[in-house]
Amino acid sequence: MAYSPMTYEALTMAQNVEQDDITKAAVILAEGKLVAFPTETVYGLGADARKESAVAKIYQAKGRPSNNPLIVHVATVDEIYRYADVESSWNPAVVKEWITKLTPLWPGPLSIILPRGVEIADSVCAGGPSVALRIPRHPIALALLRAFKGPIAAPSANPSMYVSPTTAQHVRDSLGESVDFILDGGACEVGLESTVLSLLAPTPQVLRPGAISLDTLRHTLGCPVEGPLSSGEAQTGELLSPGLLAKHYSPRTKVRLRTTISQGERLPEKTGALIFSDWKPNFPTTVTTVLSKCGDVEAIAARLFGALRELDQADLDLIVVDTCEPIGLGEAIMDRLIRASRQ
Numbered sequence: 001m002a003y004s005p006m007t008y009e010a011l012t013m014a015q016n017v018e019q020d021d022i023t024k025a026a027v028i029l030a031e032g033k034l035v036a037f038p039t040e041t042v043y044g045l046g047a048d049a050r051k052e053s054a055v056a057k058i059y060q061a062k063g064r065p066s067n068n069p070l071i072v073h074v075a076t077v078d079e080i081y082r083y084a085d086v087e088s089s090w091n092p093a094v095v096k097e098w099i100t101k102l103t104p105l106w107p108g109p110l111s112i113i114l115p116r117g118v119e120i121a122d123s124v125c126a127g128g129p130s131v132a133l134r135i136p137r138h139p140i141a142l143a144l145l146r147a148f149k150g151p152i153a154a155p156s157a158n159p160s161m162y163v164s165p166t167t168a169q170h171v172r173d174s175l176g177e178s179v180d181f182i183l184d185g186g187a188c189e190v191g192l193e194s195t196v197l198s199l200l201a202p203t204p205q206v207l208r209p210g211a212i213s214l215d216t217l218r219h220t221l222g223c224p225v226e227g228p229l230s231s232g233e234a235q236t237g238e239l240l241s242p243g244l245l246a247k248h249y250s251p252r253t254k255v256r257l258r259t260t261i262s263q264g265e266r267l268p269e270k271t272g273a274l275i276f277s278d279w280k281p282n283f284p285t286t287v288t289t290v291l292s293k294c295g296d297v298e299a300i301a302a303r304l305f306g307a308l309r310e311l312d313q314a315d316l317d318l319i320v321v322d323t324c325e326p327i328g329l330g331e332a333i334m335d336r337l338i339r340a341s342r343q
Contacts, residue, residue: 017140017183026147028181029054034061036157036171037144038185039136041109041193041210042164042305043171044073044154045179046144049083052121055153059123061178064160068239069126070153071111071194072133075145077103080133083151084114095199101221102197107137109194109211113240124153128238134194140185155242156193163251163308163340166191170309191302192332196241197225208243209332211301228335248339249305251312255319255341268317274307276300276322287314291322297329304333308340 025035032054035046045061047054049072059066074080080099089095095114102112111134116125125131133151136142145152156164158174165171168184195210197217205226206214218225229244239245253272258279261267265283272287277295281288289307292299311319321341326334 017185019143021183022140022143022147025144025181025183026149029144029148029150029152032057033180034058034178035144035181035183036168036175036179037138037141037154037183038168038188039073039109039138039141039154040189041136042166042188042191043157043168044136044141044152045157045171045175046073046152046154048148049124049151049153050119050121052123055121055123058153058155061175062155062158062160064155065245066123067126068160068242068245069128069132070124070155071196071242072120072124072131073136073141073145073152073154074133075135075142077106077135079151080112080114080135083117083120084131084133085117086114088115089199090201094202098199098204098221105212105216105220106135107142108135109137109190110134111194111196111241113196113198113200113207115200120151121153126239128240130198130200130240132196132241138185138189140183144183161245161248161250163249163305163312164193166302166305170306173309187302187306189302191304191306192329192336193243195332196243198240200240207241209335211329211332213328213331215328228331243335246339247342249308249336250340250342251308251319253312253316253319254343255308255321255337257323257337257341258320259323260341261320267320270316271318271320272311272314272316274311274319274321276324279322281320283320285320286316287311295324297324297333300324301329301333304336 116131157171166188195212196208276291324330
């Protein structure tokens with residue numbers, strides 16, 4: 001996936017984020033409180049990943065199940081080695097080689113799972129032996145990490161299982177006063193959560209699809225990489241990654257994929273449609289939102305969660321959502337929609 005270059009200075013000027021705000025946010029994190037901040041994927045709800053009491057506030061604010069682990073954000077590859085225990089990997093030399101090969105993808109929307117280092121709080125990893133880490137691309141996120149000088153645990157800044165936030169206003173609407181400080185970096189560029197890649201076994205595996213595709217990872221690593229379980233398959237054992245719950249990313253309004261609508265089926269009177277192709281609904285709609293007329297997956301991904309939130313506030317009884325080919329970024333889009341539509 002291509003990214004347009006953007007300097008931290010340019011972004012902060014455009015979004016009125018001053019260095020004083022970054023410093024203030026870092027101090028708040030050091031006090032064990034919560035800071036919401038933008039990444040290139042979605043807004044994160046951040047806390048010091050080394051403090052159990054701080055991480056507990058994330059779970060409390062989100063209403064998140066304690067068995068659902070968090071992703072830890074760091075500023076450099078060196079910090080990945082600090083907060084993971086690569087030496088206890090199944091083969092440290094191979095894993096180090098993989099990390100080196102993956103380095104060109106950072107900063108970016110890729111999280112990797114490694115054995116957990118001793119400094120990371122147990123609750124970040126849901127008590128398990130592994131941790132997910134990534135280096136976010138967003139300049140404000142990187143500036144915050146550098147000012148804080150430590151790892152920030154940060155799931156999406158929204159109530160558990162609800163639609164992820166891609167603007168600061170989404171965070172305010174969803175969590176309100178549960179967040180001690182919000183850094184407003186405008187709309188997120190990617191719009192879907194990071195790809196999660198497990199390096200815990202001889203064959204790497206994508207656990208959650210995202211903007212970094214399976215093909216990209218296979219090419220980058222130069223070895224086989226297993227794809228994710230389908231969104232309909234049951235997860236067994238402990239959760240290694242966020243985003244694996246069967247129902248997730250869901251608005252309060254019922255969601256159905258257009259491919260599940262039968263010809264002539266009677267739908268509720270207040271039905272909305274979310275379109276990202278040349279599909280024309282053959283049923284009456286109260287609200288119709290078009291994300292793309294030509295199936296541009298980058299545009300769809302960037303606007304998907306925001307559009308779902310808007311339709312969720314439109315007093316509808318049903319939202320019917322278009323579909324796309326589950327290839328590349330389309331795989332991540334369909335993963336989110338399948339989970340969002342599960343009852």
